[in-house]
Amino acid sequence: MSMDDKQQPNKNIDENFDEDTTKDKYLTFVIDGEDYGIDICNVIEIITVTAITWVPETPPEIKGIINLRGSIVPVIDVRVRFKKEEKPYDEFTCIIVTEYNEYTVGLIVDTVNEVLLIPEEAISSPPNAKLKYQNKFIKNIGKIGDNVQLLLDVDKFLFS
Amino acid sequence: MADFSRESMLDMFIYEMNQLLEQLEQLIIQGEDGYSMDEINEIFRIMHTIKGSAAMMLYDNVSKTAHSVEDLFFFLREENPSNVDYSKLTDFVLEGMDFIKAELGKIEEGSTPDADPTDIISRIKGFLQQLKVENGKASPEEAAQAAQAASPAVQTASAPSEAKAESSAAQNQASLNNRYIAKIKFEEGCEMENVRAFTLVNNLKDVIYDVVTDPADVVAEASEAIIKKNGFTMTFSSDKSYEEICSLIDTTVYLESAEVQACALNRYSAIIKFEEGCEMENIRAFTVIHNLEDKASNITHIPEDVVSEASTEIIRRDGFKFEFSIGKPYDDVYEMLYQTVFLKELHLEQIKSESESTEAAEVKEAAPAPTPAPAPAPAAAPKAQKEEKPKAAPAKKKPEPKAAPAAAAAKKQPPAQQMISVNIGKLDHLMNLMGELVISEAMTTQNPDLDGLELESFNKSARQLRKIINDVQDTVMSMRMVPLSGTFLKMHRIVRDMCKNLGKNVELVIEGEETEVDKNIIEHISDPLMHIIRNSVDHGIEMPEDRAMLGKDEKGTVTLEAKNSGGEVLIIVKDDGSGIDKEKVMAKAKASGLLKKPEEEYTDKEIYQFIFHAGLSTNDTVTNYSGRGVGMDVVVSNIEAVGGSIIVDSAEGEGTTNILKIPLTLAIVEGMLIKMGGTKYTVPIASIIETFKAKQENVFMDPDGNEMITLRGNVYNVVRLSEFFGTTAEVETIEDGVFIMIENEGQSVCLFVDELIGEQQVVVKSLPKYIKKIKGISGCTLLGNGDISLIIDVVGFFDK
Structure with a gap:
């Protein structure tokens, strides 16, 4: 059983990846100049922004639904979710299609950077001071050299 | 290997069970007035299969319940008793079925089926005993005994069949801590023999120990073929009696034969005669004993002093007699002794117990063997005898030796595979x-x-x-598309149960059950249909004596009919009962404050629609079935959920007709594509009454700012789709946009949209799970150019 947990699908990033190679890997993306990372296990594919159909009575961050080769996928604007100012989508804007607990959701980000290996020892918890402005969507902070990656808590991001 | 995964088998199991139960229910209801032999056989077969499958999946309580019903029908089949209360029998079988259904429900939900079947099993057993007594097949004492046995003791042991119940107590006590050998053969074509064998071992694990199996690794793939070919042999120790072990093993699924042999120190008596002229008989006899000493215990022999010279003569004349106890079955012992050099005659008896040693013992005479080397003839002899052995040696066959193969044959060769079952997913x-x-x-x-x-x-x-x-x-x-017959036929049971409880006499006539409807829709109409039928029987059909007084046939009729009509299916439920009392409904509606206009203005049709309101029941007395006023509103909401509608018509004193209109399928909708604020929406054509353009002067506003429109003298509410969904429209002025009048439950509103694009068939897709249910949107669809169009849920516009 424990094997299954690790064997999260990772189909389109790199065909050569197997379950071991997804360990400690993060897809990094940019929101408002800041680098964020998302566990590669949750990522299905990256697409450019396509036609988004707006759906009524949804929270503002849900921009609508897209047609991803026949399946209907809701998309969330990460900027709106992070309460940042919206900006028009350009040629760098990407949708990261993620899968989490049977939910498939697209995340609209400013742009994606690369897949980074961040070993466990390079990851530290966010500051423990419970300050008001602390971002609840950040699970951990990863360090690669001088760069800092804010690692996204997908569960909280989608469901809180 | 203790817990192999059953998930994949579970789906199949549940599916199969449901099919069988459905089939069973039909048979039972049809046969309530007496079963034909064919029906009894069929019911027996179904119960046997249920028992088997459930045991394989380790659902003991289901399997035991099925077993008890199976026993019931076994008796019916074998004895063909004349004096049977079929109505009571049917009640018992249905009760057993309901139990199994309830347990299945739990399994489907993923919980453990843990209900205790003891009560129902003991009652079924009691009934079986009663049947036996009434038909002179069992003495009243036995009945009393069995009744006792049916009480708590049954809880642990699996239900013993009557044959086993007669077993002597002596053996039960004697065989504590015994070693047994069980040779199991599964029915041909049952497949997965290895898994079945493992299940068997697993089932017994609480009562047996020191298990040695052949093949050793039961679950291994390779074992399947071996077991299929040679059967499955297990040797084990248990403190259960022989009968208990047999009955436990008998519950095995697809069991063709089970041969259990107690290897418990069986006592044998043997007489060996040596060939004439072989000399030194005393020494040879001693060798036999000496060889035996390793394996057997308690050896006694005549003459006692074997080696003495005098014995030679005695042995030569009378043969060498000896008795011993050994934990081996008869055949093995026989073969062992048969190896003796210069053997001329071997006479081996198994002594069962002291009192019945001669009667019960097995006697086998070997043909004289001229040489120790086994010549073809004697070698064949024991084999031939082996086949006719089962009488005395405690070899255990299934209690229904005839039943199993017959049932197996019926199951094994379905008339050329015409149907396959496919996962709906x-x-x-x-x-x-x-x-x-x-x-x-x-x-x-x-x-x-x-x-x-x-x-x-x-x-x-x-x-x-x-x-x-x-x-x-x-x-x-x-x-x-699935025929409605399954759903329709289920209604027989409901009518039957109700008639029994209410003392009414109602016949259910079914027509057009071959009409096919999308699988998803069938699931939704089963409950509403049941409610309507209950209503018809409970409210509609009068009591037999009342009917007689009214000059009607005492037997009421409820007709359930289905037919195709364009893109819809009509399901008509008609009864010849009293009809709906309009005044009563009206009074009730008035009392409940449902009236919205003067009483006189209501048409008959509108009055009848009141019965679908929650909380409105015209039945003054609450019965088991109806009268609480819940139900009909559920009917309406269920039918509407699949895009259907319901119409009631009635003539007082002559009966009531319910007409359900349901679409053929949910998956494809005939829709009107519209545009509003740059987004395309699809409105189901079925809900559209008309589309029209209007002028500004026809539209006016009330003080709250609600827009209304007059059309041909009637006033309708206007809903601007953009406002409803909280977005902006491209068209604001009335003249540039289009109105779509939609209808639901007799109410209408006019939707104001930017533009009509056209009619088209669309494939309905549900919205992603991540998006919560949206009022006014039922799903979405993909358009030809890959765009997404949201499908309007008309009901949402009326649900304020």
Whole structure:
């Protein structure tokens, strides 16, 4: 059983990846100049922004639904979710299609950077001071050299 | 290997069980007035299969319940008793079935089926005993005994069949801590013999220990073939009696034969005669004893002093007699002794117990063997005898030796495979792919790149493609269609139960049950149909004496009819009962404050619609079935959930007719494509009454700012779709937009939209789970160009 947990699908990033190679890997993306990372296990594919159909009575961050080769996928604007100012989508804007607990959701980000290996020892918890402005969507902070990656808590991001 | 995964088997199990139960229910209801032999056989077979499957899945309580019912029908089949209370029998079987159904429900939900079947089993057993007594097949004492046995003791041991119940107590006590050998053969074609064998071992694990199996690794793939070929042999120790072990093993699924042999120190008596002239008989006899000493205990022999010279003569004359106890079955012992050099005659008896040693013992005479080397004839002899052995040696056959093979044969060779069962998920997926295929086809053939080109050959091919895709689409749709017969036939049971409880006499007539409807829809109409039928029987049909007084046939009739009508299916439930009392309904409606206009203005049809309101029941007395006023509103909401509608008509004193209109399928909707604020929406055509353009002067506003429109003298509410969904429209002025009048439950509103695009069939897709349910939107669909269009849920516009 424990094997299954690790064997999260990772189909389109790199065909050569197997379950071991997804360990400690993060897809990094940019929101408002800041680098964020998302566990590669949750990522299905990256697409450019396509036609988004707006759906009524949804929270503002849900921009609508897209047609991803026949399946209907809701998309969330990460900027709106992070309460940042919206900006028009350009040629760098990407949708990261993620899968989490049977939910498939697209995340609209400013742009994606690369897949980074961040070993466990390079990851530290966010500051423990419970300050008001602390971002609840950040699970951990990863360090690669001088760069800092804010690692996204997908569960909280989608469901809180 | 203790817990191998059953998940994949579980689905199949549940499916199979449901099928069997459905089939069973039909048979039972049909046979309530007496079963034909065929029906008894069929019911027996079904129960046998249920028992088997459940035991394989380790659902003991289900298996035991099925077993007890099976016993009941075993008796019916074997004895063909004349004096049977079929009505009571039916009650018992239905009760047993309901128990199994309830347990199945739990399994489906993923919880453990843990209800205790002891009560129902003991009652079924009691009934069986009663049957036996009444038909002179069992003495009253036995009945009393069995009744006792049916009480708590049954809880642990699996229900022993009557044959076993007669077993002598002596043996039960004697055989503590015994070693047994069990040779199991499964029915041919049952498949997965290795798993079945493992299940058996697993089932017994609480009562047996020191288990040695052959093949050793039961679950290994390779074992399947071995078990199939040679059967499955297990040797084990247990403190259970022989009978208990047998009965436990007998519950095994698809068991063809089980041969259990107690290897418990059986006592044998043997007489060996040596060949004449072999000399030194005393020494030879001693050798036999000496060889035995390792394996057997308690050896006594005549003469006592074997080695003495005097014994030679005695042995030569009378043979060498000896007795011993050994934990081996008869055959093994026989073979062992048969190896003795210069053996002329071997006479081996098994002594069962002191009192019945001669009667019960097995006697086997070997043909004289001239040489120690086994000549062909004697070698064959023990084999031949082996086959006719089962009488005395405690070899245990199934209690229903005839039943199992017959049932197996029926199951094994279905008349050439005409049907397969497919997971509905796969069909849904195929349906989705079909939808995409249609869209891609449109995207290809109407590709903008082709504009303005003369493509005669291409167009020809495209038309061909279109035609094939249409055919495929029809076929895919038809695959999801299921006849209504299953749902209809279930209603027999409801009518039967109600008649019994209410003392009414009602016949259910079914017509057009072969009409096919999408699988998803069938699931939704089963409950509403049941409510309507209950209503008809409970409220509609009068008591027999009242009917007689009214000059009607004492037997009431409820007709359940289905027929195709355009893109819809009509399901008509008609009864010849008292009809709906209009005044009563009206009074009730008035009392409940449902009236919205003067009483006189209500048409009959409108009055009848009141019965679908929650909390309104015209039955003054609350019965088990109806009268609480809940039910009919559920009927309406269920029917509407699948896009259907219901109409009631009634003539006082003559009966009531309910007409359910349901769409053929949910997956494809005939829709009107509209545009509003740059987004395309689809409104189901079935809900549209008309579309029209209007002038500003027809639209006016009340003080709260609600817009209304007059059309042909009637006033309707106006709902601007943009306002409803909280977005901005491209068209604001009345003259530029279009009105769509939609209807639900007799109410109408006019939707104001930017533009009509056109009619088209769309494949319904549900919205992603991540998006919560949205009022006014039922799903979405993909358009030819890959765009998404939201499908309007008309009901949402009325639900304030």
